[in-house]
Amino acid sequence: MTRKRVLSGMRPTGRLHMGHLFGALDNWRKLQETYDCFFFIADWHALTTDYADPSQVKEYTIEVVLDWLAAGLDPRKATFFVQSRLPEHAELHLLFSMFTPLAWLERVPTYKEQQEQITDKDLHTYGFLGYPLLQAADILIYKAHYVPVGIDQVPHVELTREVARRFNFLYKEVLVEPDALLTEFPKIPGTDGRKMSKSYDNAIFLSDTPEAVTAKIKPMITDPARKRRSDPGNPDVCPVYDLHKVFTPAGEREKVIVPGCTSAGIGCLDCKQILLKHALPVLGPVSERRAELARDPDAVRAILDDGTERARKVARETLGEVKSAMPI
Ligand code: SF4
Numbered sequence: 572m573t574r575k576r577v578l579s580g581m582r583p584t585g586r587l588h589m590g591h592l593f594g595a596l597d598n599w600r601k602l603q604e605t606y607d608c609f610f611f612i613a614d615w616h617a618l619t620t621d622y623a624d625p626s627q628v629k630e631y632t633i634e635v636v637l638d639w640l641a642a643g644l645d646p647r648k649a650t651f652f653v654q655s656r657l658p659e660h661a662e663l664h665l666l667f668s669m670f671t672p673l674a675w676l677e678r679v680p681t682y683k684e685q686q687e688q689i690t691d692k693d694l695h696t697y698g699f700l701g702y703p704l705l706q707a708a709d710i711l712i713y714k715a716h717y718v719p720v721g722i723d724q725v726p727h728v729e730l731t732r733e734v735a736r737r738f739n740f741l742y743k744e745v746l747v748e749p750d751a752l753l754t755e756f757p758k759i760p761g762t763d764g765r766k767m768s769k770s771y772d773n774a775i776f777l778s779d780t781p782e783a784v785t786a787k788i789k790p791m792i793t794d795p796a797r798k799r800r801s802d803p804g805n806p807d808v809c810p811v812y813d814l815h816k817v818f819t820p821a822g823e824r825e826k827v828i829v830p831g832c833t834s835a836g837i838g839c840l841d842c843k844q845i846l847l848k849h850a851l852p853v854l855g856p857v858s859e860r861r862a863e864l865a866r867d868p869d870a871v872r873a874i875l876d877d878g879t880e881r882a883r884k885v886a887r888e889t890l891g892e893v894k895s896a897m898p899i
Contacts, residue, residue, distance in 0.1 A: 613654050779854070
């Protein structure tokens with residue numbers, strides 16, 4: 572039986588951290604067992620925001636794939652490829668741009684949000700407005716059935732479905748309308764309590780050794796109201812406790828951490844030691860695997876070469892069908 576196809580991508584804008592591990596890669600690892608997964612390095616998408624300094628995009632492409640492999644993604648089960656090596660995506664994007672109303676792009680919530688939030692870059696560009704349409708081309712060119720997304724990305728999948736419908740209505744039933752595979756992600760705060768992000772300098776990277784992880788967790792922000800060891804704390808407002816939810820078994824959280832914290836029975840340092848006891852056996856092997864794989868970057872390039880050729884076959888076929896349907 573042919574497996575249904577899943578497509579997802581990541582921008583090569585830096586090494587991956589725990590937020591990516593639990594926000595995407597863990598899910599991708601499970602999906603590759605059931606679906607025909609296509610995972611791609613979205614380097615053109617990186618240019619939509621980092622166009623002024625794309626100097627590290629190539630290097631980060633390898634770094635990100637090393638992180639994927641270290642997290643357990645398997646190129647024998649899934650297809651890994653690089654977007655910019657497949658000009659078919661760009662051609663389909665161009666063809667879509669002919670019939671996509673401007674209003675569809677202007678109303679995508681991330682368009683306005685990111686223009687307001689990212690103040691150190693000028694995002695009033697044609698590429699930035701059009702990136703959800705490029706995403707639609709990325710998805711539709713593989714006739715993906717599912718796109719794993721968080722709730723904030725659902726409008727992008729909806730746009731993709733609208734583009735597919737419009738194409739199929741105007742020309743011929745060629746494209747497959749994908750469904751969003753809605754995934755609930757745990758909250759992964761950075762060491763300063765804000766969202767984990769490379770740009771906040773608060774991230775725990777997949778490449779961090781157990782020593783580096785320990786050095787980052789020890790000074791991590793806790794419940795800000797718990798100033799002294801004798802003050803009771805509140806795990807609900809503590810970023811360390813958010814990490815406990817990911818690593819520490821529920822029984823130990825309920826029997827040891829919560830009562831210990833709320834009665835000042837345990838100190839924050841004890842609490843972080845318990846977190847490390849559970850986190851390091853998960854994160855340690857990932858960083859070890861990564862270090863091992865990083866010794867052979869040519870092997871990573873070979874994986875990308877092979878995956879890109881596999882992807883090219885599918886992309887060419889769909890583009891051929893699209894062009895003869897238009898016909899062009
Ligand atoms: S004891 Fe643990 S959960 Fe409570 S405030 Fe300290 S670090 Fe947070």
